[in-house]
Amino acid sequence: MTPSGSSVELADLPPSPAVWCSGLRKRYGRRTAVDDVSFSVARGEVLGLLGPNGAGKTSVIKMLLGLVRPDAGEVLLLGRRASDPRSRSAVGYLPELFRYQPWLTPTEVLDLHVRLARSDVPPAERRECLALVGLAGRAGDRLGGFSKGMQQRLGLAVALVARPELVVLDEPTSALDPIGRVDVRDLVLSLKSRGVAVLLNSHLIGEVERVCDRVVILDEGRVAASGTLAELLGQREVRLRLAGVDGRAEDRLRAAGSLAHSGDWFTVQLSADDDGVTVPDLVRDLVGLGVRVHAVEPVRISLEERLLAVLRHEEVSP
Known part of the structure; x- marks a missing residue:
């Protein structure tokens, strides 16, 4: 087979999943937090991760993103092994718990994250990102005066500013009022329409039901059920x-x-x-x-x- 023929065949292959993990396991001391978890997220798909507190959802997310090393299992992000730093170059992440320096402004926070991501995002696009999450009028204000909900909106902007192909949202609406929750729902649907994959961990089941294509339910660190909403609900x-x-x-x-x-x-x-x-x-x-x-x-x-x-x-x- 000629090199040109090989490249043509590779070009014809379907894109790899945004997320693929198999057999993830993680123990903390004597406690097994994650036990044999496997699932995938297709490009342009919204997958909801559900389960009670302590089910292992955040541990799974941290292993996917390379923030925690699994004891066993494999992870691919956007076609690359999670151990490869390049696998995270097109991933946006909103953690459940985060804090920004109170003396910074939203504009400065986005500028910092654009530099860290080594992404070429012009200032006008960064302003549009702040407008998208409802912070256009507060772009120059110090974060020390921001409410939890406003900080949550800024966290969303940080997750989106570097034009990600995969967005991981860990409890994105935890501090938001009803209007903010609707804004996040619309934002997730907008990402999906642009072909961006979204992994959503949320306790707000109604929001998951409105935006997710598929759901994975974790219980005691294991996958208790998974499938499309039609498959799960009958x-x-x-x-x-x-x-x-x-x-x-x-x-x-x-x-x-x-x-x-x-x-x-x-x-x-x-x-x-x-x-x-x-x-x-x-x-x-x-x-x-x-x-x-x-x-x-x-x-x-x-x-x-x-x-x-x-x-x-x-x-x-x-």
Whole structure:
């Protein structure tokens, strides 16, 4: 095979995952913090890391980033071994606990991190980064007067300023008010739309459910469950309160999915690959058949219910 042929074949290969880890283990004294953890994060994917306090989430993140050396296991970041400093050159990181010098300004903090990352980010782009997290008007203020929420916003700006391909967020909304949480949610979705991978560790399960493509649940240092939200939560159902249902309407309901009914309530089980148009189309067709639609209620267990069931070793029926 010629060198040119080799390069063509390599160019045709799919990009490596943003994160790949296998068999991670870590002990602190007699306590096993992480035990045989394996998962991956694809490019442009948002993966949520869930679990109770002490489950090993932050230890896993620190091993991925080379801040803690694993006792066993392998890590690849953006196609490079985590032991290679170049693997972290395109990674943005917001730690759970951090502190900046109170005499610095947000502008000075970003300038410092751009130099540390050896990244060519012009001043205008750094200002845009501060605006993105809502700190444009405080760019020249000393951090000593910042609230915890404002410092959290600055930490997000630091994680994003060097144009990362992978962003690791460890409890990014812990000090933020509801508006700040919505801002972080929009920011994560914006990163995803640009092909940036995001690894999100958060106790706010509702936020994880809104933005994540897949979830890994850790318990006592091990992976207790993982998968897409559809896989973890099971098939969705929709309940409809209907009047005037005849044979034709029942046939239309059965065409949408497995049907059960009690009185004037009809329950349709939707397929796992439902594209979101089944229910609107069903309601439209039922109205066209003369059915009166009094209520439409989606039914599915929440991610919180699923998480609690996994941690309690219970079975949950979707």
